[in-house]
Amino acid sequence: xxxxxxxxxxxxxxxxxxxxxxxxxxxxxxxxxxxxxxxxxxxxxxxxxxxxxxxxxxxxxxxxxxxxxxxxxxxxxxxxxxxxxxxxxxxxxxxxxxxxxxxxxxxxxxxxxxxxxxxxxxxxxxxx
Amino acid sequence: xxxxxxxxxxxxxxxxxxxxxxxxxxxxxxxxxxxxxxxxxxxxxxxxxxxxxxxxxxxxxxxxxxxxxxxxxxxxxxxxxxxxxxxxxxxxxxxxx
Numbered sequence: 058x059x060x061x062x063x064x065x066x067x068x069x070x071x072x073x074x075x076x077x078x079x080x081x082x083x084x085x086x087x088x089x090x091x092x093x094x095x096x097x098x099x100x101x102x103x104x105x106x107x108x109x110x111x112x113x114x115x116x117x118x119x120x121x122x123x124x125x126x127x128x129x130x131x132x133x134x135x136x137x138x139x140x141x142x143x144x145x146x147x148x149x150x151x152x153x154x155x156x157x158x159x160x161x162x163x164x165x166x167x168x169x170x171x172x173x174x175x176x177x178x179x180x181x182x183x184x185x
Numbered sequence: 186x187x188x189x190x191x192x193x194x195x196x197x198x199x200x201x202x203x204x205x206x207x208x209x210x211x212x213x214x215x216x217x218x219x220x221x222x223x224x225x226x227x228x229x230x231x232x233x234x235x236x237x238x239x240x241x242x243x244x245x246x247x248x249x250x251x252x253x254x255x256x257x258x259x260x261x262x263x264x265x266x267x268x269x270x271x272x273x274x275x276x277x278x279x280x281x282x
Contacts, residue, residue: 063226137233145221149229155236162243166250169257 063138064145067123068116076117084123087139 069080072090079097083090101109129135141148221229250257 062223063230064221141221141226141229145225145229152229152232152236155240156232159236159239159243162247165258166243166246169250 061124061127063127064142066120068120070122076113077122078113078116078120081116081120081123084135085139085142087136087143 066085067081068077069084070077072080072084074080074094079093080090082088083093086093097109097113129138137148140151
């Protein structure tokens with residue numbers, strides 16, 4: 058309980074309509090919050106009558122509000138952590154591919170810079 | 186009468202053995218699934234942040250090089266391994282001499 062986890066379910070009381078459960082589900086999974094709310098209402102009407110409400114109240118009672126420390130700064134970060142929660146392995150592979158891409162681009166730059174120096178050296182060599 | 190007994194038996198077995206079995210099967214599966222520890226999460230957060238910052242820097246350098254010489258990508262991308270070899274080999278020869 059020391060450090061807040063980013064892969065835990067939290068209520069999202071900042072974007073709440075009633076208790077923030079639907080907003081929390083939307084924040085956790087990355088689905089649109091309206092879609093989650095409509096799905097909840099449809100599910101309730103379509104026969105889940107007492108149980109969706111029980112689940113809702115239980116969740117709002119048991120889950121904590123999202124701690125301020127791990128509030129995502131940018132939408133990009135929000136999407137990143139939604140990806141981590143959906144599939145940690147794929148996210149790790151994504152990060153690795155980003156580093157590979159950086160490596161490739163840096164190699165291009167290095168090649169250009171070093172070959173530039175070589176051509177400069179050749180020019181000086183010719184002038185002698 | 187016979188059939189009713191069998192149906193009842195099957196129902197009782199399904200509810201009191203089958204259902205918990207399925208539930209616990211998925212619970213154990215869910216527990217053993219690859220999950221991140223807090224350290225993993227911090228590490229991933231760091232790496233993601235680092236990748237983003239490195240990306241920014243490389244983009245800055247690429248922009249500077251584009252301003253200096255817009256055709257620099259052509260020289261390095263056209264035959265990258267070959268130019269690499271060409272730039273590396275003279276140096277090695279020089280050190281050998």
